[in-house]
Amino acid sequence: MFEREFDSENESRRDRVRFWLTVGVGVILTSIVVALVTLLVRTNDNYDRSLAWQAHSLEIISQTRSLDASIARAEAALGRFAVGLQKEDGRVFQQQWGIAQQYLRLLTRNVRDNPKQAALVADLTKEFNRRGAQLGDAALSANYRQTVAAISKYNAAGHDAALSRIDAILSELIRNERALLRDRNRLAAADRTSFNQAILLFSLLGAAAAVIAIGATFSLIRADGERRLARREQLAESDRATLLEAAVEERTAELARANVALRSEMADRAAAEAQLRQAQKMEAVGQLTGGIAHDFNNMLAVVVGGLELAQRVIASAPEKAQRHLSNAMDGANRAADLTRRLLAFARSEPARPEMLVVDDSITAFAELIERTIGDRIALTLDLGAGDLACWLDRQQFENALLNLAVNARDAMEGHGALTIRTLRDEEQETAALAVQVIDTGCGMSPAVLERVFDPFYTTKPAGQGTGLGMSQVFAFCRQSGGEVQVTSTEGEGTRVAMLLPVAKHFDAAEPEAVSAPAAVAEAAGETLHILIVEDDARVLAATADAVAELGHRAVTCDDPREAAALVEQHGFDLILSDVLMPELTGPEMVAALKERWPDLAVLFVTGFAGDASEIASFGDHDVLRKPFTLTQLDEAIRRSTDPRPAEKIAAFG
16 A cells, blocks of 8 residues: 555656656747747848848949939930920930939939938039039020020030039949948848858757657657556556445435535525625615715705795895796705605605595696607506595605606607506405506516516616616505506516505595694794704704794704703703714704703704614604705794694604
């Protein structure tokens, strides 16, 4: 046994040696190949550059000779023109002299990298221009048929020293370029030799690589044989191990049963953890929307209160100012409506139910739905509920209808038919009123239908929907004591039914509906001494102004820890307190005050009061939601200072 372990260890060591040896050889060969390829590329580039310089020198020599020939042909044509006065000879002279100018420009551009040659070309240009002026004067005389003058000027130009200087410069240009060409020829030959040597080295490397590959192949064949031998030994060991399995079979069965039990426990725990994560996710979403609403409503409390006070102060101002103020008020109320929708989704905004005749509410809201879905969608109202009423929050009900209408519009891609139908649902165990929204859109697949109520789930592209619409409808129905049902067929459309509990028949003359205004009227004219506790300075100032506008005396306090001292010093008819404040919350402060002054009236004012399950912390005290109007504040103050029957507290708690 120890020998087998020793042999196995030696075999493992040999395999490691072979592996690292192969890696080392591969790295060396790769480095050599990279170096040779780099050398080959560089040598080839040098050789190509040498050939290019050779071609460059030959081109300059050719251009120099072509320039000399063009000058000669131009002078010969001028001679014929001076003697024979033929216009054709004059045109030949002009053409050849122009060709010579082109060659001179080419020479100037091609020798600009050689200062010596460039200087010669510059001198050649000066002599060429001077020679051109002489010959041009003779051509002009010949053009005017002044034979004697033309021949005389041509003869003088032929004996001018400029001609010999031009020939000397051209000859020197050719000599210099030939010297450069000889040097470049030698360099090209050397580069060619280097290129051939690099090719030879590359060929030798290929041969060496082939030899190494052959050796590696033999090594692999040998290693494979050794592995085969090791595998046979392993099979023999496996046969011996099989004999030992019988001895541990019973123990293995026990471990298998324990493993099954453990897996079952793990599955149960995983399911519990998934449910916990889902609950934590929903709690986080509720806290997020609730926190946004808290800060947003603090701002809206200042805006709404300030604008309404301004409306009262500038009642006699121009109509334009009044109209702008009304528009600002409408915008603030819309922002408040958005906040209420967020809080309703977060389950933190209690519903404000009222006795609502559903058919009448839908009829009044239909105009807004028509404007929202557009002219290409036909809206049909099939209202069969009659005077059946439900105890609902009107704003949330209208928001649910609008969300369903917008979803239907998107499903129909802006073209189709939308039907809103109401009827009494006799299939429910309790009396229920069904509000159905039916569209002719694309419908939903079973996978989408299964997740339709998930918060933030949407099939719309980014930026075209938050995925809160259907979850808000679900929250509204559950909060109202009902439920929502969705049926859909792909390609045919969708039907959403809100099943709402039916309340008693609406009776506008019942005593409860008229008792509240009478109670408010009886309390009119009473002046109260009110302590306002609020940590936000702007909200505190706006609330104090609103209380004063209602005819009450207000004392402000921005620290809830100082409220007890102020109550002991002044005595108040009412404590108007915010809920969420640093150091001490409103309910905590009121609980401490109630220990000393149990009959103290309290009104809580807040934009967010935590989770709706914490409403018990308010006790039997009224809660006014931000933002509020002066009328709402006045009604809340009257409710808080009047005794509240136990039945009423139970109904609204």
